[in-house]
Amino acid sequence: MPATIVVGTQWGDEGKGKIANLLARDADMVVRYQGGNNAGHTIVIGNETFALSLIPSGVIYPEVVPVIGNGCVVDPAVLLAEMDALRKRGIDPSRLRLSGNAHMIMPYHRTLDALRERFLGRQRIGTTKRGIGPAYQDKFSRLGIRVQDLFDPKIFRDKVEVVLKEKNRILTKIFNHLPMDAGEIVDEYLGYGARLLPHVADTSLLVWEAIRAGKNVVFEGAQGILLDIDHGTYPFVTSSNPVAGGALTGAGIGPRDIDRVLGITKAYISRVGSGPFPTELHDEIGEQMVQIGGEYGTVTGRRRRCGWLDVVALRYSVRVSGITELALMKLDVLSAFPTLRIAVGYSSLGERYDEFPRQQRVLYNCSPIYEDLPGWQTDITGVRSLVDLPKAARAYVERVEQLAGAPVTIVSVGPERSATFLRQ
Numbered sequence: 025m026p027a028t029i030v031v032g033t034q035w036g037d038e039g040k041g042k043i044a045n046l047l048a049r050d051a052d053m054v055v056r057y058q059g060g061n062n063a064g065h066t067i068v069i070g071n072e073t074f075a076l077s078l079i080p081s082g083v084i085y086p087e088v089v090p091v092i093g094n095g096c097v098v099d100p101a102v103l104l105a106e107m108d109a110l111r112k113r114g115i116d117p118s119r120l121r122l123s124g125n126a127h128m129i130m131p132y133h134r135t136l137d138a139l140r141e142r143f144l145g146r147q148r149i150g151t152t153k154r155g156i157g158p159a160y161q162d163k164f165s166r167l168g169i170r171v172q173d174l175f176d177p178k179i180f181r182d183k184v185e186v187v188l189k190e191k192n193r194i195l196t197k198i199f200n201h202l203p204m205d206a207g208e209i210v211d212e213y214l215g216y217g218a219r220l221l222p223h224v225a226d227t228s229l230l231v232w233e234a235i236r237a238g239k240n241v242v243f244e245g246a247q248g249i250l251l252d253i254d255h256g257t258y259p260f261v262t263s264s265n266p267v268a269g270g271a272l273t274g275a276g277i278g279p280r281d282i283d284r285v286l287g288i289t290k291a292y293i294s295r296v297g298s299g300p301f302p303t304e305l306h307d308e309i310g311e312q313m314v315q316i317g318g319e320y321g322t323v324t325g326r327r328r329r330c331g332w333l334d335v336v337a338l339r340y341s342v343r344v345s346g347i348t349e350l351a352l353m354k355l356d357v358l359s360a361f362p363t364l365r366i367a368v369g370y371s372s373l374g375e376r377y378d379e380f381p382r383q384q385r386v387l388y389n390c391s392p393i394y395e396d397l398p399g400w401q402t403d404i405t406g407v408r409s410l411v412d413l414p415k416a417a418r419a420y421v422e423r424v425e426q427l428a429g430a431p432v433t434i435v436s437v438g439p440e441r442s443a444t445f446l447r448q
């Protein structure tokens with residue numbers, strides 16, 4: 025398996041970090057290709073757990089080269105703080121390679137993200153307020169500032185001054201906010217530049233060389249397919265492409281370099297922030313999912329909305345990302361329930377939908393059509409192979425793969441790393 029893309033099939037928080045970490049043990053390179061510090065995953069080192077948001081989780085293995093590709097947006101202060109935190113724990117982040125073409129999150133991006141959300145009121149997206157959307161907006165407006173700009177102080181200063189002319193008008197005239205000072209930003213960021221310089225590389229070339237040399241390369245997606253800017257539940261999405269295709273543009277490789285696309289799905293589903301969610305549960309069962317599954321955001325600590333597994337959405341994710349296999353996470357959380365439900369279709373505005381609707385109005389009015397399966401109601405956290413699962417749990421796994429149209433090759437039954445087993 026030289027090149028594997030790991031994608032979330034839902035609205036993020038599927039457990040990608042855990043699987044990327046598992047694959048990283050046998051990998052030579054782990055590459056982030058989109059998003060920024062809106063993502064978050066907890067890693068466990070000895071007795072310590074801590075959250076990484078930008079650096080690929082593979083950094084904990086000394087032989088792995090962690091890469092942040094051109095498709096990411098990078099808040100340099102956050103990146104440097106993560107590197108410092110790793111060093112403090114005895115992990116050397118010096119192998120990290122950062123694309124000079126990655127765009128930077130600037131202070132005005134964070135401020136505008138927060139102000140816009142406030143301005144939107146009830147229509148807000150529920151962003152992580154990390155400046156992700158405004159940074160990508162500037163990238164596509166060709167007003168973005170890239171990591172490589174830090175290494176030409178004159179050009180960097182010019183660019184910041186030009187951008188701030190526009191941003192300060194927006195800040196003061198639209199949002200009634202104080203303007204920002206170009207000089208302060210330039211000084212702050214040039215300081216980051218000096219520390220980042222040793223890490224900056226032509227990451228597209230590095231990845232290509234690794235693949236050519238037959239090395240194991242893992243592309244670690246952030247967020248999930250339903251949050252994709254093109255294929256997700258727009259406008260309640262993030263501003264990048266978590267779909268597998270995002271790995272190609274976000275790392276700078278071609279489709280023929282990919283051997284495997286691993287879709288990560290929870291055995292139920294969750295979402296943070298606003299937006300349509302057909303199988304959302306507002307009852308005691310939803311609350312139990314939150315409590316048993318520990319469904320609070322790694323980055324913002326927000327309570328996640330929870331509901332039954334939605335295979336209409338899962339089948340869609342399998343299709344739009346060319347998923348070749350699935351990892352089914354947190355199966356143990358379902359042990360609490362006597363009957364399990366899977367959404368196999370929707371009804372909306374008097375019609376039945378078997379495919380994920382692309383019309384926002386249809387999606388908003390969807391009620392799920394459920395198939396019920398018996399629960400197992402026994403503790404499965406100690407199980408380490410598919411054959412040892414209770415019959416009902418095996419039947420659940422098999423039904424999921426049948427409905428999703430992709431085999432489940434990895435199952436996770438508990439929080440520890442060892443509670444994840446490959447299908448034999």
Ligand code: IMP
Pocket residue numbers: 035036037062063064149150151152153154155156157246247251260261262263296297298
């Ligand atoms: P943004 O990415 O901060 O712009 O937020 C846009 C939407 O994506 C919001 O609903 C966020 O809650 C959601 N989001 C962003 N990153 C993650 C993530 O890593 N997990 C889950 N949801 C996320």
